[in-house]
Amino acid sequence: MTPKSSTSEFPTADYYDRLRHSVAHIMADAVLQRYPGTKLGVGPTIENGFYYDFQVDNPFTPDDLIEIEKSMQKIIDLDLAFESRAVPRSEAISLLQDQPFKKEIVNDLDQEEEITFYRHGKFDDLCEGPHLQSTGQVPSFKLLSTAGAYWRGDEQRPMLQRIYGTAWESSDQLDSYLQNLEEAQKRDHRKxxxxxxxxxxxxxxxxxxxxxxxxxxxxxxxxxxxxxxxxxxxxxxxxxxPHVGKAKLWETSGHLDYYRELMYASMNIEGQEYFLxxxxxxxxxxxxxxxxxxxxxxxxxxxxxxxxxxxxxxxxxxxxxxxxxxxxxxxxxxxxxxxxxxxxxxxxxxxxxxxxxxxxxxxxxxxxxxxxxxxxxxxxxxxxxxxxxxxxxxxxxxxxxxxxxxxxxxxxxxxxxxxxxxxxxxxxxxxxxxxxxxxxxxxxxxxxxxxxxxxxxxxxxxxxxxxxxxxxxxxYAGSLPLWLAPTQVVIIPIADRHLEYVEKLANDLGKALIRTHIDQRNERMNLKIREAQAQKVPYMLIIGDKEIESNTVSIRQRDGAQLDPMPSEEFLSRVVAEIALRGGNATES
RNA sequence: GCCCACAUAGCUCAGCAGGUAGAGCACGUUCUUGGUAAGAACGAGGUCAUCGGUUCAAGUCCGAUUGUGGGCUCCA
CATH class of the missing domain: 3.30.930.10 (Bira Bifunctional Protein; Domain 2)
Structure with a gap:
């Protein structure tokens, strides 16, 4: 990394807080411009981004998000200054006449607490701050998703529409963040x-x-x-x-009194009530x-x-x-x-x-x-x-x-x-x-x-x-350590004439409790390798004329690395030792 | 449970001013016996989640239900 000059601003937590707070305001501004009468909820920064809650007539669509982004970019291009000022409580209440949620926040603040507003352009919002100096200082941002969210997280209160977004010090940073999101999706356990x-x-x-x-x-x-x-x-x-027990048991334990909403309905067995x-x-x-x-x-x-x-x-x-x-x-x-x-x-x-x-x-x-x-x-x-x-x-x-x-x-x-x-x-x-x-x-x-x-x-x-x-x-992104891998070794014979030899090999590995599979299909070696690798099998043994002749195995690892051919007994003892270690390192990728 | 979105072949997805479905992979058969990430041909597969409505006609529009996803809430 090249050293930065001492005057340049490092992206500290504080910087990101101001940046994302500011972008949240810009977003609220854009939403208000497009949908006048919108009631504002809260708009805090969160890890890697920010959100803002709105009460609007119609929930936002993905297209709305694109339009809101465009309006936001315009506000950024205008380079409007963020101005903060302290406001007396009574004035705050009147400023927030049309903002019932904001008013509620002010009313819940301690009497002594100073109330501040931040303004850029015509948008004026109750906010603790801090912010950037002006909207033009936002280098990159993106709106990500929408969601319903209860006001103050309370199911009894109105559901607002939340927009999540992210903002970074450079578009490169933004891109790499978006790539990380994709990476997380790739290793989604459901997938x-x-x-x-x-x-x-x-x-x-x-x-x-x-x-x-x-x-x-x-x-x-x-x-x-x-x-x-x-x-x-x-x-x-x-x-x-057992998986079930009599009602009396759950009465004694108190579960029926305190945990009932998490329990399934009872079943009646010979006149007795039982619970899962x-x-x-x-x-x-x-x-x-x-x-x-x-x-x-x-x-x-x-x-x-x-x-x-x-x-x-x-x-x-x-x-x-x-x-x-x-x-x-x-x-x-x-x-x-x-x-x-x-x-x-x-x-x-x-x-x-x-x-x-x-x-x-x-x-x-x-x-x-x-x-x-x-x-x-x-x-x-x-x-x-x-x-x-x-x-x-x-x-x-x-x-x-x-x-x-x-x-x-x-x-x-x-x-x-x-x-x-x-x-x-x-x-x-x-x-x-x-x-x-x-x-x-x-x-x-x-x-x-x-x-x-x-x-x-x-x-x-x-x-x-x-x-x-x-x-x-x-x-592990699916690449489980050897000791946990469902199939530890796939043997890939190159041609049918290698099958007999390969079966003997598999037999030896099986005796050592190594989970082994022979890919006997009438397919080419390349395809078998491709699929074994997609299945994240730790070791692939390629067996053809050469290996049989020299009584060795040719080893490919699931990361594509190639080990030197070795006698099959040597491979076997190596694998047995590796399994016994129960080792494993997850990749950062 | 609540808000929004989605639901087409086993999987990933295309289709659309509403005129009764398409690809790749997987699967089956045949040919091919091939040295480190996809050999080829042919074939079989779907009452387009379910139920109802609008319409001469619905995968396509509307509603409900079920399920899934992103959140809220909650939690191992």
Whole structure:
């Protein structure tokens, strides 16, 4: 990069804030010019862009956007100065006579707060600022999409029409941003799911309900087997519990009182009411309760890949990321107060190990503390919250605090992972529960011979297997690491006469548990390579006369790279070693 | 659930002043046995999401339903 002169303006966060704020104003100006009488909502900057909400008679069409862009360009060409001024409250109200939403904002401002307006040309708007000096300083922008958005995010209030846009310091920057958007679309897990034949969601089956195809199921099985193995080796016990349970269970747990809108309608079995499970906790608790527990038994860690069903409104469903039936890598830890600290550390360590294995190295942690309405004692909450914080601190990872953001039943840690193109995904949640142990009257006998209430920690590390699978696909853009690839090796014989040899080779690889496929079709090698590569198979072995004669394999990787031919035994042991490593690096591309 | 858009062959998409459908890939058959990202020919495939309306006539216009996408809200 060439050094810039010290006078030139680097695109800082502050610069982008002013730029995008200014463009939002220019857009509002253009909208008002084209549709007089439009009521303005809010127009903040967001990551990579901005939006503005409008109440208009007719929702915007894509053509409208093009026209609005043109008007905006005219305003930019006029190079109108942005002028700010402080305005007394009473004057602000009168200036906003025709802007009910803006007026509402002013009325909600603290009395002491200074009210500022920003004006360019004839457009005058309530705004905190800051802005650029003039409209002419906008180098590049583009309107992207429209959407309905409730005023102040409240379903009870009017729905406004929102226009999203983006703005950058140069048209090159804009172009590369638009290219990034395209790249994100290319690695959309729904698209990859179809291309790689991994899963589908079908009309006939129902929205938000996933059908796992053989290849997707194969990957899922590998993930799940790995998870089970890790749980056993870390002192968890696996359990299986039913998909339905009697109404009484969900009454005791409180789900019918507090969670009902997310549960499906009941079914009647022999006069008894049953519900599909939205969570696994009550079942795990029932397992805990099957015998009298001693303090010596604790901690008890019950884990299950438990499939739960939750009613989600149709509008929120999204591929594998948001579904109606999903499988949690769920576990409930029952322990004594003196064990909490260590248990949380173990959970976090487990989490970080897992994500590293799957190729994720960046995390955002958030501790949510006691809300206004809560159950349990303040002492328990404090101890639990403290144990969460100190556990994280042992890992020397920065974390945020969501004061009062905990659920009514306990504090929690939420962990988001960042993928190869920098997006965050909510996966892990570690939650204390001071509610269910009371409701189910859980107990253990302490060393003092008295009955005590155990602590209960609810945790899901990957979160939902479905969602995690989607994240994994997008992270790797479909090119899953060798150990996860549904097909690890494709053998491509050049001609029919090579088939016999190739079958023997495949047999050897198969014995070493390498997932191998022979492409026996009557097609040319080029086509087979093309398709294997499109299917993102890690290794292609090209076998012809040369290879048979020298007893070697010719290896092509899915990125097009070519390895030196090597004896087939050598290839086999290399692959076996690579699988055992469970390595994988996602590409930034 | 709400706002907007979309819904044509397994997939990606074309079609239109309203006159009963088209391409590429995939699939089948045949020819071809070919050295690192598409060999060729032929063939089969669609009551144009569903239901209803307007019309002599609807994939094309209108309405409803279902589903999908972008958002809002919510969340694993």
């Amino acid at each position: 990859l799911g179809r291309q790689l034949d991994l899963f589908s969601v079908q009309d006939e089956t129902g929205p938000g309900l996933i059908l796992w195809h053989p290849k997707g199921a194969r990957i899922r099985t590998i993930i799940e087997d790995y998870m089970r193995q890790e749980h056993y080796s870390r002192g968890y016990e696996l359990v299986y519990t 499970k939205p969570m696994n906790c009550p079942f795990h608790i029932m397992v805990y309760e099957t015998s009298k527990r001693s303090y010596r038994d604790l901690p008890i860690r019950l884990a299950e890949l438990g499939t739960v069903y939750r009613y989600e409104r149709t509008g929120v469903l999204h591929g594998l990321m948001r579904v109606r039936g999903f499988t949690q890598d769920d576990a409930h830890i029952f322990c004594r107060p003196d064990q909490i600290h260590e248990e949380i550390i173990k959970v976090l360590s487990f989490t970080f190990d897992l994500f590293k294995t799957f190729g994720f190295n960046e995390f955002d942690l958030m501790v949510s503390t006691r809300p206004k309405k809560f159950v349990g004692s303040v002492e328990n909450w404090d101890l639990a919250t403290e144990s969460l914080k100190t556990a994280i601190e042992e890992f020397q990872i920065p974390y945020g605090i969501d004061e009062g953001g905990g659920a009514f039943y306990g504090p929690k840690i939420d962990i988001q992972i960042r993928d190869a193109i920098g997006r965050s995904w909510q996966c892990t949640t570690v939650q204390f529960d001071f509610n269910l142990p009371d409701r189910f009257d859980l107990s253990y006998v302490g060393s003092d011979g008295q009955t005590h209430r155990p602590y209960m920690v609810h945790r899901a590390l990957l979160g939902s297997v479905e969602r995690f699978f989607g994240v994994l696909l997008e992270h």
